[in-house]
Every structure is written in structure tokens, then in C-alpha cells.
Amino acid sequence: MRVAKREPLNAGIQAETPRDGRGQPCPREVFVRILSCAVRVGGNCPWILRDLLSLYPVSTVGGDGYGESQLVGSVSIEHGTKDGHGYYLVREVDHRLRLLASASDTLAHLEQLVSTTAMLNLSQHLLVHAAVATVPTGGILLPGASGAGKSTLVAAFCLSGFEYLSDEVAVLERGSVSALPFLKSICLKDGGWRTVAASFEVPPPSLMATRADGEPVRYLAAPIQFPPDGRVQVRYVLLPARSKGARATLRPVSRAAVLAELARHSLNLPRHGLAGVELLARLVEGAECHILIYEDLRDAVSVVSELVGHLPVTAAQRPSAPPSHGPG
Amino acid sequence: MGRAERGRAPVRVRHLKERLLDGELVLYDPERQYVYALNPTAAFVWRACDGRHGAASIVAALAERYPESRREIEVDVPEIIERFRSDGLLDA
Numbered sequence: 339m340r341v342a343k344r345e346p347l348n349a350g351i352q353a354e355t356p357r358d359g360r361g362q363p364c365p366r367e368v369f370v371r372i373l374s375c376a377v378r379v380g381g382n383c384p385w386i387l388r389d390l391l392s393l394y395p396v397s398t399v400g401g402d403g404y405g406e407s408q409l410v411g412s413v414s415i416e417h418g419t420k421d422g423h424g425y426y427l428v429r430e431v432d433h434r435l436r437l438l439a440s441a442s443d444t445l446a447h448l449e450q451l452v453s454t455t456a457m458l459n460l461s462q463h464l465l466v467h468a469a470v471a472t473v474p475t476g477g478i479l480l481p482g483a484s485g486a487g488k489s490t491l492v493a494a495f496c497l498s499g500f501e502y503l504s505d506e507v508a509v510l511e512r513g514s515v516s517a518l519p520f521l522k523s524i525c526l527k528d529g530g531w532r533t534v535a536a537s538f539e540v541p542p543p544s545l546m547a548t549r550a551d552g553e554p555v556r557y558l559a560a561p562i563q564f565p566p567d568g569r570v571q572v573r574y575v576l577l578p579a580r581s582k583g584a585r586a587t588l589r590p591v592s593r594a595a596v597l598a599e600l601a602r603h604s605l606n607l608p609r610h611g612l613a614g615v616e617l618l619a620r621l622v623e624g625a626e627c628h629i630l631i632y633e634d635l636r637d638a639v640s641v642v643s644e645l646v647g648h649l650p651v652t653a654a655q656r657p658s659a660p661p662s663h664g665p666g
Numbered sequence: 667m668g669r670a671e672r673g674r675a676p677v678r679v680r681h682l683k684e685r686l687l688d689g690e691l692v693l694y695d696p697e698r699q700y701v702y703a704l705n706p707t708a709a710f711v712w713r714a715c716d717g718r719h720g721a722a723s724i725v726a727a728l729a730e731r732y733p734e735s736r737r738e739i740e741v742d743v744p745e746i747i748e749r750f751r752s753d754g755l756l757d758a
Contacts, residue, residue: 623688
């Protein structure tokens with residue numbers, strides 16, 4: 339049984355952190371913490387570090403250290419100007435250098451860099467390309483490749499009162515056959531954001547950034563109610579299948595087919611081999627498995643709410659989301 | 667089984683791990699790191715790929731169980747064997 343604990347976003351920003359004239363914190367160093375991993379990010383651009391803190395809710399500023407987490411990498415950013423143009427030089431974990439032109443690009447790059455570094459250092463767990471939302475009866479695993487709609491769905495679930503556990507990667511613990519929280523803001527591509535905003539009242543403002551592949555993304559601060567080491571038993575596996583004109587329905591699918599699908603979306607199955615397959619088999623044996631066919635997000639939430647016995651909440655019932663910061 | 671059919675009889679590779687999940691057969695290929703979920707027909711064909719049964723005798727055995735589906739079986743079994751072969755699940 340997990341213990342629910344509301345952890346405010348930017349919990350790591352302490353009162354003694356230097357602040358600018360608008361009262362905004364000006365950190366020089368932050369520790370992004372994901373499960374047992376901490377990634378240090380330092381530099382002379384507090385606006386970037388501040389935004390990074392807002393993406394990772396259990397991060398801390400430099401002076402507060404990184405608790406019992408293990409420091410798994412260090413990244414530094416240097417902001418400067420040359421020929422009248424600003425630049426951001428990012429020295430990555432492996433000491434590679436990357437030059438970026440805008441705060442927005444730098445933030446998106448850092449988010450991917452930090453998340454990837456954490457994933458590489460969580461290899462003792464089985465990692466699956468999936469989003470996870472939770473309800474009191476258990477976790478809902480939404481596996482799928484990029485573009486399958488899992489982030490959009492998990493955003494819709496979270497805006498309907500479900501809890502959030504992870505966005506792009508499900509961290510599956512072998513011993514307990516449970517999912518662990520990979521806490522960061524939900525990253526939505528522009529199309530996904532528009533789809534969510536058309537159906538739900540999305541809390542403004544949000545961070546916006548452009549990924550290295552040119553994809554503009556927005557970050558949705560998800561309601562965090564889990565301690566960083568909280569674990570959740572997966573009770574539902576839903577394979578998202580967006581279909582134009584389709585009414586939201588749950589189609590039965592065999593556990594064997596779902597196991598094969600989860601294996602296909604695993605990011606590190608070769609490291610775990612047969613033990614990883616056995617973990618997935620035990621997970622699907624303990625879960626209800628369905629294909630979620632949908633077009634309209636609200637319909638999808640409604641159908642899933644009925645499945646899991648969880649009443650979706652309206653915007654008026656939701657606690658207000660904490661503010662996030664734009665590039666300074 | 668005649669000599670001609672024995673020559674073509676498919677043989678499943680030995681290194682795959684098998685697991686039953688809700689009565690359905692799951693194969694794990696540790697070399698390719700791939701998991702296959704077999705429906706009941708494919709599972710029957712897989713188990714029959716023992717080097718002693720050719721496609722014709724597998725079709726006959728399945729059709730004996732499901733006589734009303736003989737036509738589908740005659741189409742499906744060779745396709746399943748070919749799929750096993752192309753996925754490297756059968757000995758060359």
C-alpha cells in the first residue's frame with residue numbers, strides 16, 4: 339500500500355535561494371532527481387535552471403544537495419553573446435559540447451539529456467516506452483511508440499483527476515513487479531497539446547520549447563502525489579489506438595499479445611533477458627488488458643473511468659496547478 | 667508420413683523459451699530479444715514442427731479437429747510455417 343503525499347512542484351527551491359527583483363529564484367546549480375539518480379546541472383543562466391526545476395518536481399537547488407540519490411552525471415551550461423547574438427554552450431555528461439541559440443532550445447535539449455542520463459542509470463529496472471497514470475485500484479500502463487498518443491492520453495487522465503506516475507517511460511521493478519515514478523512534466527507535441535486543450539481546461543501558462551529535431555513541445559505540470567520512491571501495481575494495460583470517427587471502446591486482447599507488445603516497446607530487454615520477459619508475463623497476468631480505441635479524449639477518459647471505477651473530476655473540482663516559469 | 671514429406675518437415679529451433687499465458691503460447695528468442703505471441707492455431711503448428719510432420723499432415727491433423735474450417739486451415743498452415751521460417755524460428 340503506497341502512501342500518498344502531495345509534493346508541490348519546485349519543492350527544492352528553498353527560501354534562502356538567491357532571488358531576482360521579481361522574487362524569482364536564481365539558482366546557479368540544480369540537482370534533477372529521478373528515483374535513485376541525481377543529475378547536476380550548473381551554469382550562469384538561472385532562468386534555464388529555474389525552468390528545469392519546474393519540469394522535475396523533486397529536484398533541488400545546489401546548496402540543498404541531492405539527498406540519498408546517486409550523482410550519475412553532470413551538465414554545465416554557459417550563456418554568452420557573440421557578435422550580438424546570445425548562445426548557450428552545453429557541456430554534456432560525456433563532455434561533448436553542444437551549441438544552442440535560444441533558451442527554449444536549450445531547455446528542450448536539457449530535458450532530453452537529463453531524462454536519458456537517468457534512464458541509462460536505471461538499467462536495473464526494466465524500462466518500457468509507456469506512460470503510467472494511477473487510480474486507487476492500481477496503475478494504468480499505456481505502452482506505445484512515439485506518436486501513439488500515450489502522452490496525450492495520460493495528460494487527459496491527469497486533467498480528469500487520475501494521478502500521474504510517468505510520461506514517456508515506465509520503470510518496472512523486477513522484485514515487486516510494480517511501476518516506479520519517473521517524475522517530470524508531461525511533454526506534449528503541439529498537436530497533442532491542441533487536442534488536450536480542445537477537450538480540457540489546461541492550466542496556463544506552460545513552458546514551450548523546441549526539440550533538436552525541430553518538434554515544438556509544451557510541458558504540462560502534472561499533479562504529483564507520490565513520494566519519489568512510491569511504487570504502484572499495474573492493474574490495467576491499455577494499448578492506445580486512435581481511430582478517426584471511432585467511439586471510445588475497450589476491445590479485449592490476449593495477455594500473450596500484450597506481453598509481446600510490451601517486449602517490443604521495452605528499452606532494455608536485452609539486459610534483463612528471460613527475467614525481463616518473466617517480469618512482463620507476471621505484470622500482464624495481474625492486469626486487465628485491453629485495446630483502447632478512441633478519437634475523442636473525453637470519451638476515452640469516460641470509458642477508462644468506468645473500467646477502473648474512478649470518477650473523473652471536473653476542472654472546478656481540481657486543485658489549482660502551481661505556476662510554471664517561462665524563459666527569463 | 668511419406669519419404670518426400672519427411673524431407674520438407676519443418677523443425678523448430680531449440681533455443682527458444684516457451685511460456686504459457688492464459689493458455690496461449692509465448693515464445694521468447696533470447697538471441698534476437700524478441701517475443702512472439704502465438705494464437706492457438708499457430709501454437710498447434712509450432713508444436714507439430716518436430717521434423718516428423720510436413721505441412722500436409724499438420725493440415726490433416728488440424729482439420730480433423732476442426733473439420734468445418736478445413737479451407738482456412740489449408741491456407742493458414744503453410745502461411746504460418748512460412749512466417750516461422752522467415753522469422754528464423756525453424757532450422758534451415
